Amino acid sequence: xxxxxRILKENDIGDMGIGAMIVFIAMVLVAGIAASVLIQTANRLxxxxxxxxxxxxxxxxxGIGVEEITGQRGCLNLTPxxxxxxxxxxxxxxxxxxxxxxxIAARSGxxxxxxxxxxxxxxxxxxxxxxxYGGTLIATAAINANGVFASPAYGSAPWINTTANTFGIIxxxxxDQSCQAGNPVINRGDHVxxxxxxxxxxxxxxxxxxxxxxxxxxxxxxxIFGFTTPASYSNTIFALY
Numbered sequence: 755x756x757x758x759x760r761i762l763k764e765n766d767i768g769d770m771g772i773g774a775m776i777v778f779i780a781m782v783l784v785a786g787i788a789a790s791v792l793i794q795t796a797n798r799l800x801x802x803x804x805x806x807x808x809x810x811x812x813x814x815x816x817g818i819g820v821e822e823i824t825g826q827r828g829c830l831n832l833t834p835x836x837x838x839x840x841x842x843x844x845x846x847x848x849x850x851x852x853x854x855x856x857x858i859a860a861r862s863g864x865x866x867x868x869x870x871x872x873x874x875x876x877x878x879x880x881x882x883x884x885x886x887y888g889g890t891l892i893a894t895a896a897i898n899a900n901g902v903f904a905s906p907a908y909g910s911a912p913w914i915n916t917t918a919n920t921f922g923i924i925x926x927x928x929x930d931q932s933c934q935a936g937n938p939v940i941n942r943g944d945h946v947x948x949x950x951x952x953x954x955x956x957x958x959x960x961x962x963x964x965x966x967x968x969x970x971x972x973x974x975x976x977x978i979f980g981f982t983t984p985a986s987y988s989n990t991i992f993a994l995y
Contacts, residue, residue: 818859822993858969890949892924
């Protein structure tokens with residue numbers, strides 16, 4: 755009897771050991787699967803976090819800075835002589851700003867900025883215009899001695915080739931020659947002027963006109979600006995911003 759009881763007891767202990775082993779193996783398998791899922795999720799989150807961090811860094815550190823805005827007073831003559839090229843009719847004596855230049859530069863730490871993919875938004879609360887690069891660029895050496903509004907002589911680029919939806923470029927400083935007509939790219943140390951024909955877009959800017967806008971690059975923070983035109987136009991050139 756004692757022998758029989760001992761056999762049963764030993765068998766029971768054996769059954770408990772096998773069951774515990776099965777449970778242990780199942781727990782290991784479940785833990786392995788769970789760990790694999792957690793590792794994959796952690797890897798995806800890490801990759802996403804790195805990508806988001808890189809994009810955020812580029813957005814924060816890259817961008818366009820607006821340095822100054824200048825306007826030129828002129829005239830809007832809608833009936834030019836046949837000998838005058840299109841858009842060259844806006845030059846006489848009228849109290850409206852017909853041309854403006856916006857001085858821009860790449861912000862500190864910014865990546866290269868392609869101005870051919872940059873968009874300029876202008877609004878006077880009544881109208882809003884979207885401008886893109888029109889293909890006209892004046893290099894540093896070609897700036898007229900009489901000033902940027904005469905570069906070259908009026909009646910040619912960069913003013914004649916700008917429309918209500920395009921802007922031109924005058925290069926002020928470009929040591930590495932990265933800003934070319936076919937590929938206008940600015941980087942660290944470059945300074946350029948965006949030329950906008952406001953006679954084409956707004957019909958000229960009259961006194962006390964509120965203007966605000968954005969210069970939006972393909973990547974990075976936009977340049978934000980706003981100004982109010984003078985109360986009277988006693989001069990020809992005005993610092994607006």
